[in-house]
Amino acid sequence: MSWDDLQSAVRRRVQAEDRRQSTPSLVASIARLSVIGGVLVAAIIVPVTAIVAVTATQASTEVIDLPLTLEEQPTPQTSRLLAADGQLLAYFYEENRQDVPLDEIAPVMQDAIISIEDERFYDHGALDIQGTLRALVNNASDGRTQGGSTITQQLVKLTLVQAAATDEERRAAVEQSVARKVRELKIAIDFEEQYTKDEILERYLNIAYYGGGAYGISAAANHFFSVSPADLTLAQAATLAGLVKNPVEFDPNVYPERALQRRNLVLSVMERQGKISPEESEQLQAGELALVTTDFPNGCITSVASFSCDYVQRYLENEEALGATVEERRDRIRLGGLTIKSNIDVSMQTAVNDAVAGNVLPTDQAIGSIALVEPGTGKVRGMAQSRPMGTDREGGQSFINFSVPTELGDSGGFQAGSTFKMFTTAAALQQGIGVDKTYNSPPRMTIPRGTYFDCEGGGTDRFEVRNSTSSGTMNMYTALRQSVNTYFAQLEAEVGLCETVRMAEAMGIEVPFGGPDNGVVPSFTLGPIRVSTLDMAAAYAVPASGGMFCEPQPVTEILEADGSLLKAYVPECERVLTNEEAAQINDILRGLQQPGGFGFSNGTGLNIPSAAKTGTTNDNKAVWYTGYTPEISAAAMIAGADFDGFEIPLSGQRINGRFVNASAAAGSALAGPMWADAMQVIQNSLSPVNFERPPRTQPAPPRPPEPEPDPNAPAPPQQTLQLPPGVQLPPGFQLPPGVTIVQ
Numbered sequence: 001m002s003w004d005d006l007q008s009a010v011r012r013r014v015q016a017e018d019r020r021q022s023t024p025s026l027v028a029s030i031a032r033l034s035v036i037g038g039v040l041v042a043a044i045i046v047p048v049t050a051i052v053a054v055t056a057t058q059a060s061t062e063v064i065d066l067p068l069t070l071e072e073q074p075t076p077q078t079s080r081l082l083a084a085d086g087q088l089l090a091y092f093y094e095e096n097r098q099d100v101p102l103d104e105i106a107p108v109m110q111d112a113i114i115s116i117e118d119e120r121f122y123d124h125g126a127l128d129i130q131g132t133l134r135a136l137v138n139n140a141s142d143g144r145t146q147g148g149s150t151i152t153q154q155l156v157k158l159t160l161v162q163a164a165a166t167d168e169e170r171r172a173a174v175e176q177s178v179a180r181k182v183r184e185l186k187i188a189i190d191f192e193e194q195y196t197k198d199e200i201l202e203r204y205l206n207i208a209y210y211g212g213g214a215y216g217i218s219a220a221a222n223h224f225f226s227v228s229p230a231d232l233t234l235a236q237a238a239t240l241a242g243l244v245k246n247p248v249e250f251d252p253n254v255y256p257e258r259a260l261q262r263r264n265l266v267l268s269v270m271e272r273q274g275k276i277s278p279e280e281s282e283q284l285q286a287g288e289l290a291l292v293t294t295d296f297p298n299g300c301i302t303s304v305a306s307f308s309c310d311y312v313q314r315y316l317e318n319e320e321a322l323g324a325t326v327e328e329r330r331d332r333i334r335l336g337g338l339t340i341k342s343n344i345d346v347s348m349q350t351a352v353n354d355a356v357a358g359n360v361l362p363t364d365q366a367i368g369s370i371a372l373v374e375p376g377t378g379k380v381r382g383m384a385q386s387r388p389m390g391t392d393r394e395g396g397q398s399f400i401n402f403s404v405p406t407e408l409g410d411s412g413g414f415q416a417g418s419t420f421k422m423f424t425t426a427a428a429l430q431q432g433i434g435v436d437k438t439y440n441s442p443p444r445m446t447i448p449r450g451t452y453f454d455c456e457g458g459g460t461d462r463f464e465v466r467n468s469t470s471s472g473t474m475n476m477y478t479a480l481r482q483s484v485n486t487y488f489a490q491l492e493a494e495v496g497l498c499e500t501v502r503m504a505e506a507m508g509i510e511v512p513f514g515g516p517d518n519g520v521v522p523s524f525t526l527g528p529i530r531v532s533t534l535d536m537a538a539a540y541a542v543p544a545s546g547g548m549f550c551e552p553q554p555v556t557e558i559l560e561a562d563g564s565l566l567k568a569y570v571p572e573c574e575r576v577l578t579n580e581e582a583a584q585i586n587d588i589l590r591g592l593q594q595p596g597g598f599g600f601s602n603g604t605g606l607n608i609p610s611a612a613k614t615g616t617t618n619d620n621k622a623v624w625y626t627g628y629t630p631e632i633s634a635a636a637m638i639a640g641a642d643f644d645g646f647e648i649p650l651s652g653q654r655i656n657g658r659f660v661n662a663s664a665a666a667g668s669a670l671a672g673p674m675w676a677d678a679m680q681v682i683q684n685s686l687s688p689v690n691f692e693r694p695p696r697t698q699p700a701p702p703r704p705p706e707p708e709p710d711p712n713a714p715a716p717p718q719q720t721l722q723l724p725p726g727v728q729l730p731p732g733f734q735l736p737p738g739v740t741i742v743q
Contacts, residue, residue, distance in 0.1 A: 084344060109237040113205065117241070128150050155204045219296065225290075312342055370385075435699060441472060453498065470482045509539060553572070586611050590691065593605055599672050630689040
């Protein structure tokens with residue numbers, strides 16, 4: 001006979017009795033129940049081997065096949081992602097649970113769960129024979145005050161379900177059979193021998209499911225009442241204790257009347273057991289549930305820093321300290337109860353959120369993106385994009401992170417345009433080429449093949465280049481500030497194409513070599529490489545920091561569930577430029593942020609020292625404004641993109657309701673205002689730190705070259721100049737051509 005058959009037999013026996021029995025009849029009924037109870041007790045106290053021998057064939061096979069010991073594994077714990085100031089950014093979990101020690105759980109909660117689930121918990125072993133028999137009688141007569149399983153037995157069942165790794169193991173952990181009951185009892189006996197009652201109670205409170213996605217008493221207290229388990233009131237504790245039996249049926253958010261009745265039942269039981277007074281019970285039962293619900297969204301989608309959060313998560317999937325494989329690291333994040341302390345600054349994050357949302361709509365055929373990196377440390381302070389995280393494709397939502405490199409966000413990146421001229425400038429300064437280097441920079445140039453050489457010494461094709469801004473005789477200051485293409489085509493030829501590429505790589509830019517995406521081409525100085533805003537913010541942090549490239553780091557520290565340190569991150573920096581070279585670049589680029597500069601003319605000026613560079617691709621598919629102060633580097637980009645993230649021209653699009661023509665698709669005019677919307681807020685949290693003084697200031701505007709003499713031009717007319725008596729010309733004085741002196 002199975003366990004359920006045994007209970008049914010008892011129920012039928014009791015219910016068949018005439019309620020108005022005589023005393024002899026009652027005695028007879030008790031006797032019959034005693035016989036049945038005796039069978040149960042015998043089944044309990046006989047050794048397991050004997051049970052196997054006398055149980056039916058099917059049950060015997062089940063017991064033999066099931067292990068009678070339990071390999072304990074830690075319960076899944078909720079990991080937390082924190083901002084730099086400790087604010088919560090996101091939870092990661094499979095089951096929302098944070099284990100707490102028993103001394104951090106209110107005594108009234110302990111009393112409530114023991115009262116309703118196992119009132120003799122501290123008085124019996126793994127099995128409460130008295131309670132089991134009473135439960136059989138109560139259930140048989142439809143009285144449903146308490147179950148027959150002890151807290152230890154329930155803990156074993158919950159632990160078996162938790163530890164099940166396969167569907168077969170999960171079915172075995174919940175099936176209704178004598179084999180399962182026997183196995184649970186054997187393991188429960190072992191538990192009672194290994195752990196104290198307090199340890200068992202602590203484990204039970206932390207593993208139980210309370211409904212609403214809350215696993216364990218800490219998650220339940222915070223979810224239903226927004227308090228820690230130590231601060232639970234008696235009424236709140238009674239409510240939570242009542243949920244454990246059936247979290248779905250008694251869910252107070254769905255069935256508040258059922259939950260209220262169940263809470264009052266717990267209070268009545270506590271009153272009957274003398275744990276609370278009748279007056280207190282009556283007063284509390286008259287009260288409402290008074291829920292104060294707090295949700296615990298799983299993952300990044302609802303975070304104020306959704307794509308910064310996603311970046312952190314993908315970054316940690318490459319962290320070897322979390323496991324040997326990506327799958328192990330993912331499990332550690334969602335099961336390990338980690339505390340992940342990020343470098344995200346919530347105030348800066350909010351500023352970039354508002355800036356992108358205010359300049360590019362989610363449904364525009366364009367992407368707005370901003371990334372922030374701290375110079376000198378590489379700390380990533382925030383990133384945002386105009387397409388929110390989500391599944392509503394028609395509403396412009398996406399899970400592609402357009403602010404990070406492809407391997408961390410699945411975006412293919414966008415060409416950076418003239419922002420790459422900073423790399424050519426840096427390479428030139430490193431070679432000792434001065435800022436007064438002058439080239440005649442005409443509107444168009446055709447530079448013949450063989451002028452540039454790749455990093456393997458191979459020649460390149462000819463380079464057709466034209467200006468989109470100014471032309472004429474330029475030095476390094478005027479050419480970089482005015483973004484003169486023909487000047488930088490000539491400077492790159494003098495510096496060397498490979499040397500320019502190596503400088504970009506030293507600043508964190510990944511340049512493809514060979515193949516259809518080969519980036520080592522003469523137009524490199526004009527930014528043909530696909531990059532992310534995070535890449536460019538980190539690169540421009542180099543001059544901002546005085547010449548140090550630091551790997552972008554979104555995380556500062558990871559703590560284990562018990563608070564111990566798992567991994568601490570330190571800046572990974574390498575010197576790329578000297579202080580003097582960096583200061584020279586800063587002095588040139590600050591011109592864009594000053595009156596007369598491209599950026600300043602479009603409202604990008606700040607109240608603190610800053611520098612910037614514009615970028616526009618030749619086909620107007622992306623525009624950039626990458627600027628910085630000594631304390632923060634911010635790269636802003638607006639790029640044409642369809643809903644699949646593939647690039648399209650900006651020209652002809654409507655962005656934030658404004659039609660964009662070819663002249664409007666420029667870095668300073670389109671991306672600049674978005675950058676300014678963010679940085680003009682962020683500057684309020686920065687110090688007015690100035691850049692270091694450059695070794696050379698801006699040279700005087702170069703004089704146009706003297707025209708070559710024309711051999712076919714007619715000779716100038718001869719003139720005679722008569723000097724007054726006694727007047728002599730100073731030594732070395734040269735007369736103009738055709739002029740003679742007479743006294």
